[in-house]
Amino acid sequence: MFDLKTILVAIQQIAGERDISEDRVREIVEAAFAAAYRREYRTKNEIVRARFNPKTGDLSFYQVKLVVDESMLQPEGEEETGEQYTEDESGQKKIKFNQDRHIMLDEARKIRPNIFTGEELEFPLETKTEFGRIAAQTAKQTVLQKLHETEKENLFNQFKAKEGEIISGIIQRTDGRNTFVDLGKTTGVLFSDETIPFEHYRIGDRMKFYVVSVEQTNRGLSIVLSRSHPRFIVKLFASEVPEIAEGTVEIKSIAREAGSRTKIAVASNNDSIDPIGACVGQKGTRVTTVIQELGNEKIDIILWSDDPAAFITNALAPAKVTDAQVRPDHSARVFVPADQLSLAIGRDGQNVRLAHRLTDWRIEIRSAARPNEIVEGGSSEPPETEHTAKNTIEIQAVVSDTHKTESEQAGIDTTDESSESA
Structure with a gap:
């Protein structure tokens, strides 16, 4: 029996210093004792397991054997490879039988009748706690290695989450x-x-x-x-808008050209909650916080609709649409007043391009006054490239309706584009 208090204090100290659970530290200590025991008293082929009882201070040792049957073993007479496992023609692993590590199923069932292949059988070993210098060094190396591995694993899990x-x-x-x-x-x-x-x-x-x-x-x-990922904006809104975090308001899709402009389509699961108003916030406080985090990137918050024509009409905001005609080939011809053409297309075609990505419909802008004339720059881009797809996402999430006054106060209704594009 070991000095229980000394070992428990050491476990608690290591756990605190390394930010590792006490149970895991105890497992590492057990592995260290097992490594030292095998080094001092057993052969290198054996699997030795140690168990420390934190209530009594008792330390027990066991030899562990894997239960196997004939179907799991390498055929007799097969060329020796020195490996513990080989693969047959079908790719199935075959075990090289070693009496120090394996036990046949029929023999194992003489000891424990309800055991099956693949399970382990433990054989108690004599408790010995006197270790030489080499065995002690082995234990120390085991502790350091497993602590390092555990810290790496914990760090990975922490950030993976x-x-x-x-x-x-x-x-x-x-x-x-x-x-x-x-x-x-x-x-x-x-x-x-x-x-x-x-x-x-x-x-x-x-x-x-x-x-x-x-x-x-x-x-x-x-x-x-x-900082350019479209979901960055989704998460920023979720942190600023409780209705999004709660799932009452959903961001259905988003199209972004980072640093310049973003469109998000929002919907509400509660008729009494205005999704756009929720995202904008009182006097534009919520959306302004997001805009400032993005270096004043423009954000258009529009109402999502399951009606393609209505959704496309909304997506082209701040331009006013006279009519939107959807076609079977997933394209739409949209008519706007002549004085809204520049606004609908946007600078360098940005507005119609983002509307296309947001709705996943090809969009052609035409003047309501001259419906048969093709407008230069009025067609949205062809199918997504890898780059544009990266900045477009569809989400089951968040919000939408319009509070035009609050939107204008927040600076998200970018009506200045008509003069910029002209």
């Missing part, structure tokens, strides 16, 4: 076109194609980022961040 969420970080350094962000316990990377165009990142600045992916690689933890 934040995938698809917003996280705060401090700009650490830039390397070429990429920016590295201090996330506290680790570092994330903001690749150049995940930045907002023309946005500057100064060392020491604290900013918000969308977590695109978290992966464990041979070189360590890889955390890819973004």
Whole structure:
């Protein structure tokens, strides 16, 4: 029996310092004792397991054997490879039988009648706790290795849970076109194609980022961040609009050209709640907070509709639409007053382009006064490219109706485009 108090204090201390659960630290201590025991008293082929009783301080050791049958074993006379497993022609793993590690099913059932193949059978070993220098060093290495592995696993799990969420970080350094962000316990990377165009990142600045992916690689933890991802805007609105967080208001789709302009289509699951008003907020406070986080990127909040013509009409806001005719080939011809053409098309075709991505309908703008004439720049772009698809998403989420006055106060009704585009 060990000094129970000493071991428990050590477990608690390690758990606190390393931010690891006491149960996991105890498992690591047991693995260390098992490694030392095998090194000192058993053969390297054996599997040894140790169990520490935190109530009594007793330490028990067991030899572990895997239960197998003939169907799981390599055929007799097969060429030796030195490996514990081989694969047959069908790709199924075959075990090289080792009496120190395996036991046949019929023999195992003499000891435990209800055991099956693939299960483990434990054989008690004599408790010995006197270890030489080499065995003690083996135990120490086992503890350090498993603590390191556990810390890596915990860190990965901690950030993996934040995938698809917003996280705060401090700009650490830039390397070429990429920016590295201090996330506290680790570092994330903001690749150049995940930045907002023309946005500057100064060392020491604290900013918000969308977590695109978290992966464990041979070189360590890889955390890819973004400020241009369309879901970054979705999450920003969710943090500012309680109705979105609660699911009462849903963002149905979003189209974004980062740093310039975004359109979001919103709907409400409650007839008494105006989804656009919820997103805009009193005197535009909610949407303004989002806009400021994005460096004054313009945001159009429009009402989603399951009627394609109505949805397309709304998507072309702030332009006023006279008529929208949808066709079987998933295209729409939209007619607007002559003085609304520039606004409907937008600067460099941006408004009609974003409306196309938002609705997933090809859109052709025409003048209501000259319906048979094709308008230059009035057609939305062809099918999505990889780049444009990245900045367009459909979501089952959030909101929508119009509070024109509040929208104008918030600066989201971009009516200045008619003069800019003319």
